[in-house]
Amino acid sequence: MSYLVLARKWRPQNFEQIVGQEHVTTTLRNAIRTKRTAHAYIFAGARGVGKTTTARILAKALNCAQGPTETPCNQCTSCLEITGSRSMDVLEIDGASNRGIDQIRDLRENVKYTPTQGKYKVYIIDEVHMLTKEAFNALLKTLEEPPAHVVFVFATTEVHKVPITILSRCQRFDFRRIQLNQIVSHLKKMLSGEEVKAEDECLYIVAKKAEGSMRDSISLMDQLIAFSGNSIKADDARQVLGLVDEEMYFKALELVRAHDKPGILSLIDQVAVGGYDLQEFILGWLAHLRKLLLIAAGSGRTAAGEMTPDEQEKFTQQAQGLDDRDILRMANILIDAEATMKRSSQARLILEMACLRLCNLDSTVRLEEVIKLLDQGGDDPEKEEPPAPALKPPQQAKLNVSPIKEEPAEYTAPPQPLSRDFESLWQSLITAVQERHMTAGTCLASARPVGVSDGNLILSFGPQANFHKKSLEDKAYQELIQEETFKLWGQKLKVVCQVEKGQASQTPQVKETPQRLSRQDEIDRRKSEVMESPQLKSFMDAVDGEVV
Incomplete structure (x- = not known):
C-alpha cells in the first residue's frame, strides 16, 4: 500500500476534531440537531484552515445511516464512502477546472435526480470564485430554489470575487487562521500518535512558517520527519525550511x-x-x-x-x-x-x-528637547562637556509667537507675552466663534495672535489675508468676538488687526471641519516658526539630523 501523507491521515472525521473553528462547528451542529439545515453554504477563509474538511463532515452528518446527526458514526457505508471520496451522493467539483457555463448546465440537469443511497445529494464546489460570470448566472435559479434533497457547499479563499447575488443566497461562514498555540498543541498530539519526538522550539518554528494553516504545518512536519527521522531538532527545521536563526x-x-x-x-x-x-x-x-x-x-x-x-x-x-x-x-x-x-x-x-x-541612524530626539537645549545655549545639563558644535542661545523660544516690531497707535503698552494658558484660551475662542458663525471663526483661525494689551486682542495677518482682516473689523463680528472673550477672559476685548510687512501670507487653507482646522493651523504655524530658527538649522547640520 502506498504511503498516506500525514495531512490526509490526520484529517478530521467529525466536528469535534476540527481545530480553531468552533464558531463554525457549533453553528452547524446546532442546525443539524434542530433540523434547520440550509440548502446552500459558503465557506470562506485562508488555505488549510478546514473549509473542505468541514464540508465533507457536514455531508457525512447529513447522510449517515444514523442521521442526520451532529456526530457521524464513520462506520456505516455512507460515511466510509464519503471518507474515501467514493460516494455517488457527494460530488466534489474543482471550480478552477470546471468553471464554464457548460459544466454548470450539466450540474443543473443532475440535481433533479434523487440520491442513490443517502438522504441528501451534496455538491461541494472548491475555489468557487474561479467560476465565470456566465456560470454564476446560470447557477442563480437553481441555488435559490434547489430540490429538497440537494445541499450546496461552496469553498473559496477569495470571497470578495464571488458575486453578491450568490452570497445573498447562501449562509456564509468565515474560517479564521488557526492560532499558533493551537497548531503547536495539535502537532504534539499528532507526533505522539506517530511516535516521533520533536523539540518545542521546532514546533513553534513550523507553526510560524505555516501562517495559520493547519494543513501547511502538518505537511512541513511530514517533510521534517523524512529528513530527521523520529527525533527532530530546531536546527533541523531551520535547515530544511531555509529559516534564519x-x-x-x-x-x-x-x-x-x-x-x-x-x-x-x-x-x-x-x-x-x-x-x-x-x-x-x-x-x-x-x-x-x-x-x-x-x-x-x-x-x-x-x-x-x-x-x-x-x-x-x-x-x-x-x-x-x-x-x-x-x-x-x-x-x-x-x-x-x-x-x-x-x-x-x-x-x-x-x-x-x-x-x-x-x-x-541615531536615536530619535523630541523636537521640544532640541529647542530646550538651544534655549540653554546648546549645553546639556546632564553632561559636563558641551556638545559640538557650540550653539549660541536663541533670543526667544520659538514655540511662542514673535512680538510685532511696530506698535499700532491705538495702544501704548506692549502686548503681554503668550503663554500656554493663553494659547489654550485662543483655541477655545476659535472653537466658540466657529460654532456661532463659521465665517467669523474661519477668519479668526487664519490670524496669528500677538497678545493682549489695554483691553485689545491684537491679531496679525499676512499681506494676502486682507479679506480676513477686513471681515474681523466688521462691527457684527467685533461684537460676537467680544461676547466670547468675556466668557473666556472675563472682559470684552476689542480686536485690533495689523498686517505683517515683508512676509508671505500665512493664511492656512480652510478645512471642512472647524475644530480640525484650528488644531492643524496651530501645528503648522508652530512647526514653520521652529524650523526657521537659525540655531536649529545649525544644530541639525552639525549632527546630521532630521525631523520626523
Whole structure:
C-alpha cells in the first residue's frame, strides 16, 4: 500500500476534531440537531484552515445511516464512502477546472435526480470564485430554489470575487487562521500518535512558517520527519525550511544599535554564505522588529502569543532600550529595501546598503528637547562637556509667537507675552466663534495672535489675508468676538488687526471641519516658526539630523 501523507491521515472525521473553528462547528451542529439545515453554504477563509474538511463532515452528518446527526458514526457505508471520496451522493467539483457555463448546465440537469443511497445529494464546489460570470448566472435559479434533497457547499479563499447575488443566497461562514498555540498543541498530539519526538522550539518554528494553516504545518512536519527521522531538532527545521536563526536577528539589531558597520557587514556575509534567501532574511527581521514594536508600544500580551517562553524574556530585555519611533524608522528602511530587492538583481548590495543606513541612524530626539537645549545655549545639563558644535542661545523660544516690531497707535503698552494658558484660551475662542458663525471663526483661525494689551486682542495677518482682516473689523463680528472673550477672559476685548510687512501670507487653507482646522493651523504655524530658527538649522547640520 502506498504511503498516506500525514495531512490526509490526520484529517478530521467529525466536528469535534476540527481545530480553531468552533464558531463554525457549533453553528452547524446546532442546525443539524434542530433540523434547520440550509440548502446552500459558503465557506470562506485562508488555505488549510478546514473549509473542505468541514464540508465533507457536514455531508457525512447529513447522510449517515444514523442521521442526520451532529456526530457521524464513520462506520456505516455512507460515511466510509464519503471518507474515501467514493460516494455517488457527494460530488466534489474543482471550480478552477470546471468553471464554464457548460459544466454548470450539466450540474443543473443532475440535481433533479434523487440520491442513490443517502438522504441528501451534496455538491461541494472548491475555489468557487474561479467560476465565470456566465456560470454564476446560470447557477442563480437553481441555488435559490434547489430540490429538497440537494445541499450546496461552496469553498473559496477569495470571497470578495464571488458575486453578491450568490452570497445573498447562501449562509456564509468565515474560517479564521488557526492560532499558533493551537497548531503547536495539535502537532504534539499528532507526533505522539506517530511516535516521533520533536523539540518545542521546532514546533513553534513550523507553526510560524505555516501562517495559520493547519494543513501547511502538518505537511512541513511530514517533510521534517523524512529528513530527521523520529527525533527532530530546531536546527533541523531551520535547515530544511531555509529559516534564519532568531539569534541572528537579536545580534543584527545589537550591531545596528552599536553602529558596528564591520560587524553588520560580516553578519550579512554569514547569511549569504549560509545559502539563506536574503529577502527571507529581511522579512524575518521585520517580523522580529514587529514583536519589539508591540512590546515597546505596550501590547506585550499580543506579542507573547507568537513567542515561546524563552523568546518572551529575550524580546522583553531587548525592547527595554528601544523607542517605538526608532523601531518604526528601522522598519521603514527594511520595507523599502525588501520592495527594491524584488525588482533588482543585486539583492546583497541592497541589503548591505540598508544595514549601513540602519547603522547611521541615531536615536530619535523630541523636537521640544532640541529647542530646550538651544534655549540653554546648546549645553546639556546632564553632561559636563558641551556638545559640538557650540550653539549660541536663541533670543526667544520659538514655540511662542514673535512680538510685532511696530506698535499700532491705538495702544501704548506692549502686548503681554503668550503663554500656554493663553494659547489654550485662543483655541477655545476659535472653537466658540466657529460654532456661532463659521465665517467669523474661519477668519479668526487664519490670524496669528500677538497678545493682549489695554483691553485689545491684537491679531496679525499676512499681506494676502486682507479679506480676513477686513471681515474681523466688521462691527457684527467685533461684537460676537467680544461676547466670547468675556466668557473666556472675563472682559470684552476689542480686536485690533495689523498686517505683517515683508512676509508671505500665512493664511492656512480652510478645512471642512472647524475644530480640525484650528488644531492643524496651530501645528503648522508652530512647526514653520521652529524650523526657521537659525540655531536649529545649525544644530541639525552639525549632527546630521532630521525631523520626523
